[in-house]
Amino acid sequence: MRVVTWNVNSIKMRLSRTLGLLGRHEPDVVCVQELKVADEAFPAGQLEAAGYCSSVLGQVGRNGVAILSRDPLTDVARGFPGDPAPEQARVLSGSVGGLRIVNVYVVNGVAVGAPQYELKLRWLDALSAWLRAEHDRNDPLLIVGDFNVAPEDADVHDPERWRGRNLASEPERERIRALLGWGLVDLMRLHHEGRGPFTFWDYRAGAFHRDWGLRLDLALATRPVADRCTGVWVERDERKPTSGAGKPSDHAPVIVDLR
């Protein structure tokens, strides 16, 4: 089973590249974030023509998450109980192939101390509380998405420059550690040691060319799923301006293989 997570930064602008990704990698499930469209404007027809069902939690102009799957999802859930900002479309869950999949687009936070940053911490606390209350760490659960947190110094290109800043600050990292402490495994770290790989490069200042990247897009799984994980990698070419139709997202897809 192959699962992809990708912050597309507008599904409308990235539809052509998304179809290309489906054709090249033939994933079973694709979790996408930052749709920036309402449900009714989601291009479900074109994805269906490519062989994928869509489950969508959209929002006009911002946020928005969807799960594409070869087989239809069952038990689809929009949002999560306890969300401190339930009007923002950030979480969509569904089951397929005996696996519970949770697709998340975590609050960005903007800057340490900003109101959005305080919301980010509360939001992550609520997500953690929901997982602990309504899920079992012994069940097959995979939670993927744009966490907007680089969990460790190895996940940023320049740890000193990023120390204490939004996306890399200690309070955010504590929240990620709380998820891991409950019983989730960071699948990328099963297969890659040391610096990187990164999944996000800012559009500005030639950040991609300079490899000023961060690892913000994560795949976290309970032990039964982690034991089945045969590979995880970043499809870095997808961030290149030249390797697809139209412009790239500022995030690259993360691809997870499960036996």
Next chain:
DNA sequence: ATGTCACTTTACAAGTGA
């Protein structure tokens, strides 16, 4: 640190969020 991008709107440029 900021060589950008995509969105919205009493729209045809400017503000917002990332």
